[in-house]
Amino acid sequence: MGVYGSRDGAERERSDVQGGGRRPRFWAWQQKSQRGRLTPASSLQSQPELDSVRKVWIKEHENASTMSQNGYFEDSSYYKSDTDDTFEAREESLGDEVFDTVNSSIVSGESIRFFVNVNLEMQPSQAESEALPGGCVLLHTSRKYLKLKNFKEEIRAHRDLDGFLAQASIVLNETATSLDNVLRTMLRHFAQDPNNTEPDCNLDLLMAMLFTDAPMQGKVHLLSDTIQGVTATVTGVRYQQSWLCIICTMKALQKRHVCISRLVRPQNWGENSCEVRFVILVLAPPKTKSTKTAMEVARTFATMFSDIAFRQKLLETRTEEEFKEALVHQRQLLTMASQCQVTPRTKDHSMVSFHGHRHPQPLKCKDFVPFGKGIWKDIARRFPLYPLDFTDGIIGKNKAVGKHITTTLFLYFACLLPTIAFGSLNDENTDGAIDVQKTIAGQSIGGLLYALFSGQPLVILLTTAPLALYIQVIRVICDDYNLDFNSFYAWTGLWNSFFLALYAFFNLSLVMSLFKRSTEEIIALFISITFVLDAVKGMAKIFWKYYYGHHVDDYHTKRASSPVNLEGLGTSLNASLHTALNASLLASPTEPGTAGSPGGVHAGRATAVLSLLIMLGTLWLGYTLYQFKKSPYLHSRVREVLSDCALPISVLAFSLISSYGFREIEMSKFRYNPSESLFEMAQIHSLSLRAISSAMGLGFLLSMLFFIEQNLVAALVNAPENRLVKGTAYHWDLLLLAIINMGLSLFGLPWIHAAYPHSPLHVRALALVEERVENGHIYETIVNVKETRLTSLGASILVGLSLLLLPTPLQWIPKPVLYGLFLYIALTSLDDNQLFQRVALLLKEQTSYPPTHYIRRVPQRKIHYFTGLQVLQLLLLCAFGMSSLPYMKMIFPLIMMAMIPIRYLLLPRIIEAKYLDVMDAEHGP
Secondary structure (H helix, E strand, O other): OEEOOOHHHHHHHHHOOOOOOOOOOOOOOEEEEEEEOOOOHHHHOOOHHHOOOOOOOOOOHHHHHOOOOOOEEOOOOOEOOOOOOOHHHHHHOOHHHOEEOOOOOOOOOOOEEEEEEEEEEOOOOHHHHHHOHHHOOEEOOEOOEEOOOOOOOOHHHHHHHHHHHHOOOEEEEEOOOOHHHHHHHHHHHHHHOHHHOOOOOOHHHHHHHOEOOOOOOOOOOOEOOEEEEEEEEOOEEEEOOOEEEEEEEOOOOOOOEEEEEEEEEEEOOOOOOOOEEEEEEEEEOOOOOHHHOHHHHHHHHHHHHOOHHHHHHHHHOOOHHHHHHHHHHHHHHHHHHHHOOOOOOOOOOOOOOOOOOOOOOOOOHHHHOOOOHHHHHHHHHHHHHOOHHHHOOOOOOOOOHHHHHHHHHHHHHHHHHHHHHHHHHHHHHOOOOOOHHHHHHHHHHHHHHHHHHOOOOOOOEEOOHHHHHHHHHHHHHHHHHOOOHHHHHHHHHHHHHHHHHHHHHOOHHHHHHHOOHHHHHHHHHHHHHHHHHHHHHHHHHHHHHHHOHHHHHHHHHHHHOOOOOHHHOOOOOOOOOOHHHHHHHHOOOOOOOOOOOHHHHHHHHHHHHHHHHHHHHHHHHHHHHHOHHHOOOOOHHHHHHHHHOHHHHHHHHHHHHHHHHOOOOOOOOOOOOOOOOOOOOOOHHHOOHHHHHHHHHHHHHHHHHHHHHHHHHHHHHOOHHHOOOOOOOHHHHHHHHHHHHHHHHHOOOOOOEEOOOHHHHHHHHOEEEEEEEEOOEEEEEEEEEOOOOHHHHHHHHHHHHHHHHOOOOHHHOOHHHHHHHHHHHHHHOOOOOHHHHHHHHOOOOHHHOOOOHHHHHOOHHHHHHHHHHHHHHHHHHHHHHOOOOHHHHHOHHHHHHHHHHHHHHHHHHHOOHHHHHHHOOOOOO
């Protein structure tokens, strides 16, 4: 790696590597380069300094002349200063405990390494350069990596930091944009400090020695000696592009010096340094103890800066004292982590929870005993952190009150509108036994209890389309056999809670470790598809009712002849929220101006067209604001607030446009019938033993749905890339879910379970995200997440208070706005879905494929095979989940369980296991 001016130039250099093709990316290691005069091939073997040449790069004169002085060239070099006669021997004497030379093919694991560049230049004379064709030079590249410094065992690490704190040279809020100007500012700051007196040091010469073109003003302007961290994961290599450590050894220096500069804005200094915010400059004399070399000092600070959370803390500091305090605190964390022999959050990759549900070994019978072991461990793990769930982001230095407020508003709208939709559907299907009021009350109570007592409060509970299906089936059974609906509904819910409690006590959540990422993404994409499909179906019905006015009477006649509207049921696992409105809204009395006269037909067509515009406008405004954080407009905090509030802003804006901007056009509103009694306990003793046994069968199928949904959504929330640090509680949360639904069943309130994509979107709303650029593609990395209970708690309270807003002003929200909301949720849930990305590859040119890990490591044909097999499984889910037969939908959980043997038994017979492991890896690219 080295500073290089043009990214296009860097691409040209890689394409010129002997043998053709793109030069493969390496791990983080030390890199040596030597640039000298062009020598005949016969004489190369006689030169000792070039015996280890690995790459010869011929740079054309035109590229060198246009080279900027800010860039960072990936394969730059390790040039040792010719004034340092002893450094190389001393470096090699350190042995394998410091450096390990590796090849990219043998590096494995998830460890962070430091990418080191040291350059020794040998400038050809002017006459020789002119004699050479194109002014070509030779570049010798060698790479090594450094180990992270152990702050427990290596005392020198503490002394390095103490020395820096005593004579701190910190530049905060640096506004310079070029690397040269940043380094000059750091050197001036170093020279002006009275504690850093160096009478024999020439700053101009020191500045020149930082680059490869010193001392004869050569054309190749590369950093001579650098350290940068990279992360080796199962999906590839990722560079830490937000910091850069530069090393310089000079005889004129009398002692070691360290200067840290924090840039006001991220700077793009070339490939793998596209988002630099911190520059660490280490200066040292060459003749010193092996533990005090510039490399060792740089390794100390590089170890500290390799922590992405620590870098975020440094960005939030305002003064030098706060900056120093953050350094001291990080040293304490690293020391404690070394004592526990556990790598802390110093790895810039997705943290794997030690208590995660993903089992590293095959499951055994002993994993499911003793009785209640998992629940006890979950409580013991989460209870000590319970107070922090209420204070994180509110009290302390890292406050995020604004993010808490915007996330609460997002959750409120994301939960309230589906609740209204399903409440209206349940009202229609149960003849008012479960209506909008009860649905809102159940959502508020269940969400409140879960937010207070759950082990993972970031999971959001909602009533869903499959639950509405079960409620309708129960109503049909009760009507056919003259059973009391409330009693039979209560018994079904009690049996469901009983089975869920058994699953929790016997640790059956461990079975979910068999679900691979590919399976989770199939289900997630299925949910997104049903969101879109239901929105399209709902809009088609609006056009059928209003635009084609002469069919309205026939449509209502057909509806009146059917006691149960099976087509109006939700069709997906969690996502078919729109269909909840179809039955209830379209079943409302015919609005004026929809039929019967030419003017009525004209008004009906206006309603249909306006509904389409309102739906698309809600989607457009919401998604535009959601992506606004990536735009260059306004301040970064304003962009973040607008992005977090995208959903409520879009819903409110187009509700006002529909209600006030087009008053003369009639719009449908959801059905609302006030309940006589919200909390009336069911008479469970009124049913016979046979009816109770029948309820047990329904309860078992229902428990399978709850079990899969709860654990699958919780697994997506606890995904390693989200960097959650407070641990998981799968077993306890499943037991708590059983208790909550037991109470809801007894009082005739609708059931609830973990909802997708609301729960992952909740995590995303509370996350602090860092962007990085690799090969022209932008990737986002979550730095940390505010793991709090306050957002879900506040949203549940607001949902409960919404009972006071019935029927108005909630009825001002028209159905097309809800459809636009569902499209927004479907679209935003596609982020980081690799199945969707691989399907999109079929529509792209091969030259525009992103440089993801599976593109680099798996043959293209195998990728498309794997994608096709996933699509077939997706179609199987659609066949059952979108069936018009309700009893086929009831066995939907069994179809999801059948995907486990498909993944483990069928796919390995078609695609090699090594390719499956790459494409089905847990971590993102």
